[in-house]
Amino acid sequence: MDIKTAKAAILVESGKPLIVDEFTLPDTLEHGQVLAHVHTSSICGAQINEIDAVKGVDKFLPHLLGHEALATIVETGPGVVSCKQGDTVVMHWRPGKGIQSNTPAYSWRGKRLNAGWVTTFNEYAVVSENRVTPVPATIDRTSAPLLGCAVTTALGVVNNDAQIAIGEAVVVFGVGGVGLNIVQFAAMVGAWPVIAIDRLDNKLAMAKDFGATHTINSEAVKDVAAEVRAITGVDGPDKVVETTGVKNLIELAYEITAKKGRCILVGVPREKAEIYTLPLHFEKVLKGSEGGQCQPARDIPRLVRLSDAGKVSYRGIVTHEFALDNVNDALDLMRSGTSGRILLNIS
Template sequence: MALNRSSAILRKVIRGGCSSRTPAVSSYSSSLFNSYSYSIRTRSNSTESDSKGVTSSAAGYHINNGSSYMRGAVFWEPNKPLTFEDFHMPRPKANELLIKTKACGVCHSDLHVIKGELPFPSPCVVGHEITGEVVEHGPLTDSKIVQRFPVGSKIVGAFIMPCGSCFYCSKANDLCESFFAYNRAKGTLYDGETRLFFRSNGKPAYMYSMGGLAEYCVVPAHALTVLPNSLPYTESAILGCAVFTAYGAMAHAAQLLPGDSIAVIGIGGVGSSCLQIARAFGASEIIAVDVQDEKLQKAKIFGATHTINARNEDAVTKIKEITEGKGVDVAVEALGRSLTFSQCVQSVRDGGKAVMIGLTLSGAKGEVDINHLVRRQIKVIGSYGGRARQDLPKLVKLAERGTFNLEAAVSRKCKFEEAVEVYKDLDKGSIIGRAVVEIM
């Protein structure tokens, strides 16, 4: 009965919702941070006035006492400390908003950058899963954007930040050309420039998505959705990546239907979100696969009907056993490993879908039996996330109605100053679910 109620609510949200990764190394990988040291540089006085007028005055801001400066967590290079640095207050441009960051989720995508596994310009500010408050609109911003996001609005941001006008954005796909060409390739926004400049020397720093692990960040308006007062800042941060990625995999890549069976390999922040979304979609059998009993135990809270510890038994064999020898309709790989890629493909029934959402070391390959793929009509699908303008409002509604349990999904909260340590713990596999940094 509860399942039917959740499915009905979800269908209603999908029909009526307003329009506008993760990587997962998890506990499958051994810690590569044993020699990785962290440090925190002492913060300068963030309320100091800018006597030289280097940036526009922030005195009108009703947050942070009108500071002209802010702090951000900076990645310099692999195996070098992640440090806190002062920046000039970032300035939004047309159709961009300056956000006072309230919370930022801790994601394996950031960890891949920190470890040098994904190439990205540096120095950069990581963090791409945020909630916050609007404090300024860029000059010449469209009046409809100003009306939708007035100063003081609560917002949640998606890590994919659509430009709104490229070939893919025009098709409501949100595989935005500008996002990949500028942000992911160059660490900038879509005029080819960053919004981050060090206070000490005026030199630029680059932005991983919006560079959300900072006290303020600049975000293109198309990546934002209003967060209702009924939802908390901290837990809601995961809507922008962990839940957003899971929803994109379920709704668009897998096109999961009520009654389908599904296996999720890797029960981290994204994988556990996949379990909740699969339950909301009305999946009949939801199989959680991991190597940690603690994660598998919690998976039952998120909707898993079966759990498999892949350290103790063969995951593919067990999945086939649960599904009477056929395999699942949909298997999801949420780790980003060659082994689990293969397990995912082998776990689906004839005509089934193997959905890959885990990012991995740049250049890593996955193998597949071509004859099995062809003869059994297996579909191998990559899924990077949802559609920010269409899906993020729906996810907010799911969370507001309790169909998606945000509180259960967030297993750890930490202060801004503790952010560097939480990535170390993430690499060790000691975070069950999702961690969120509180910056407010």
């Protein structure tokens, strides 16, 4: 490959700031790999969890990060047919069309630099073919990265996990990048009411713009469950989606779900929740979501068409932009919980 080195934000030690430095790319692409020039990447809460080693000791340090971005294909390896040089693509973590290749053989300061099938906090990335989906070259570079995770996850949660139907009462805990889109799609399929719950008024105002019929500031009321039932009636909401991963909110989300309703957990928990399981024997459903079980090769083109037709909007979800060199400032802002989705301008 002509590209020998590139800049990246590297996780060297769990819980510590990322190091922005040059790393070395492999000499050639293997079967099923593509070389992507990354333009913009959004930050997902999954990266915060990865940095903090929420799932346990990180055995792959040092390694690269990121899984939703807009890029251009620079080169394709043997066997690649779903994209070609010059294509504009969305990079995503859920597998799409094409080959799942080996992970790339990067190096940094004389040792192996680990990476998965897709990383996006780097100027150039060797990516598995099935982690990129072509999109129109005219796509908005600010909102396009969200199609790699936040928007596709939300679509999948609404369609596949929660299975929201016309007229159902819906509650969404946490209206960040994923939560706002869940609100948007729930409203789009005819849910009513659509209740957004968050601790920040600015996020609740955004939720209103995206279709929430009611909002509740969880820190401004004494009894969130009572507030919800005052809107939905004593039976509670048909569908509840919890996006924060906060223990007490997971428990509350499950508690307020209607007897035969569905409670969907999207946020990754940092500690164990306590759930009374008897209602599960009487048709209440509690389900964890893995990216909404979305299919990027199918869902991303659908979402592009919806956006082009003016049926949905993704732009307002991105509230801040940072250069790659300032990635740690971006992460600090995201940890504060006061932002929407944050965009990194990579190259």
